Amino acid sequence: MDLSPRTYRITRADLVRYAGASGDFNPIHWSDRFATKVGLPGVIAHGMFTMALVGRAVTEWAGSPDAVVEYGVRFTRPVVVPDDDEGTEIEVTAVVRDTGEPGLTRLDLTATCHGEKVLAQARAVIRTPA
Amino acid sequence: MSLDPSFVGRTYPPTAPYQVGREKIREFATAIGAEEPAYHDPEAARALGHADVLAPPTFPMTITMSASRQIIEDPELDIDYSRVVHGDQRFLYTRPVVAGDELVCVNTVEDIVARGGHGFLTTRTEVSTTAGEPVVTVWSKLVVRGEG
Numbered sequence: 641m642d643l644s645p646r647t648y649r650i651t652r653a654d655l656v657r658y659a660g661a662s663g664d665f666n667p668i669h670w671s672d673r674f675a676t677k678v679g680l681p682g683v684i685a686h687g688m689f690t691m692a693l694v695g696r697a698v699t700e701w702a703g704s705p706d707a708v709v710e711y712g713v714r715f716t717r718p719v720v721v722p723d724d725d726e727g728t729e730i731e732v733t734a735v736v737r738d739t740g741e742p743g744l745t746r747l748d749l750t751a752t753c754h755g756e757k758v759l760a761q762a763r764a765v766i767r768t769p770a
Numbered sequence: 771m772s773l774d775p776s777f778v779g780r781t782y783p784p785t786a787p788y789q790v791g792r793e794k795i796r797e798f799a800t801a802i803g804a805e806e807p808a809y810h811d812p813e814a815a816r817a818l819g820h821a822d823v824l825a826p827p828t829f830p831m832t833i834t835m836s837a838s839r840q841i842i843e844d845p846e847l848d849i850d851y852s853r854v855v856h857g858d859q860r861f862l863y864t865r866p867v868v869a870g871d872e873l874v875c876v877n878t879v880e881d882i883v884a885r886g887g888h889g890f891l892t893t894r895t896e897v898s899t900t901a902g903e904p905v906v907t908v909w910s911k912l913v914v915r916g917e918g
Contacts, residue, residue, distance in 0.1 A: 648803070661794075661801035662832045678852070687856045692802040692828040699827065705806040705866075706818055708827045712860030712909075761858075 641736040643701045643747070648693045650685050650719065651727030658689045672723065684718035690730060690758060694751050697732040701747065702766040709744065710765040717758045728753055743768050773882045773889040773914065777847055781878040785837045787900050792869035794832075795825045802826060815868070822869035830867055831859070834895045834908045837875035841893055842912075849891070849914055857890065858911035864904045872900045880909070887916030 655669050664686055667674035675683050691713050699705050721727050730753045737746040749762035792812070799809035804826045807814035815823045842849055867873070874897070881892035895908040 654801075657801040661798045663836060688828055688831050688859065689802065691859060692804075692826065695827040696802060696804050699804070699806060704818075705804075705808040705826070706820070706824055708861075708863060708866075710860070710862050711827050712858065714858045715856050 643734045643736065645731055645733045646697045646700070647729055647731050648696070649727055649729050650689070650693075650721055651725065652683065652721055652723050654727070655683070655685055655689065655721060658686055658692075662686065662688065664688065680718060680720075682720050682722065685721050685728075687715040690715075690719055690751060693730060694732050694749055694759065694762065695764075697734065698747060698749070698764045698766065701734060703769050704767070707766040707769070708764055709767060711763070713749075713762040714760040715758070716760045717753075717756055719753045719758050730758065739765060745769075772884055773849070773891055774847065775882045777879045778882050779879065781876060782840045785840065785875045785877075787872045787874050788833045788837075790825070790833075790867055790869055790871040790873060792823050795823050795829065795867075795869055798829050798832065799826055802828075812869075820866070820868050824866040824868050827861060827863070827866075830861060830897055830906050830908055833867075833873060834875055834897065834910070837895060838877055838893055838910065840877050841879060841891075849912075853915045855913045855915065856910070857913045858892075858909070860909040862907045862909075864906060867897075867905060871905065873897050873905060874900055889914040889916075 659665050730751050733750045734747040739746045745768045747764045751759040812822050876896045878894045880894040883890040891912045893910050897906045898904045
């Protein structure tokens, strides 16, 4: 079973807010000068911010904020966030898999930005929604 | 960048307790746009059986990232942090982190692999309360990019 896709917009303001809330002040997430100096195309979103947005999709699909038992991702491609009002967007989709364990459901997740996968092997195990 | 494989299996002393604040959880939930009431309203969290507001699933990283400096900044391991990128991240929850928790992290070097000129370091952090109740296990794989 597929779940309905969700889209999240990411702007530079979101990155600043996430940096403050998470304590991750790496300048690749706010300084174009620094990001390009280390070989990135520009300021990129924190991988953990992308993972958090996908996590939002997971708890919303689960219908419960405390349903997540396990959650893992591999970061494959940076999410570049331009310095304008539009920012960028990630799209999150999920396929439901049987875990074989009663009461648990696995979600195989896909997150893309401009059609390219930004996470791989992204999976969450949730308590099966009632 | 070659990482010394003899560090695999090394466990570090427990970190100083981290006091999880209700406002910190609210700030984090707001920053990621998570609006479920149980992340913001203690009554909503209690209705789900938790003592206070609970944290979104990736919140523990705000605690473990700082705790893992023990490994990253271990002079014997000698990691050039400017060459580090985040490879994988995984959480295995016993229960969500809840406001009021006092959490201690125990870091272990779980794996070190060299491949294609890069170093891959997997750390495991056991997060538990000061009373010894397990809360969440957190794995991070860091990639130390090779020169050139």
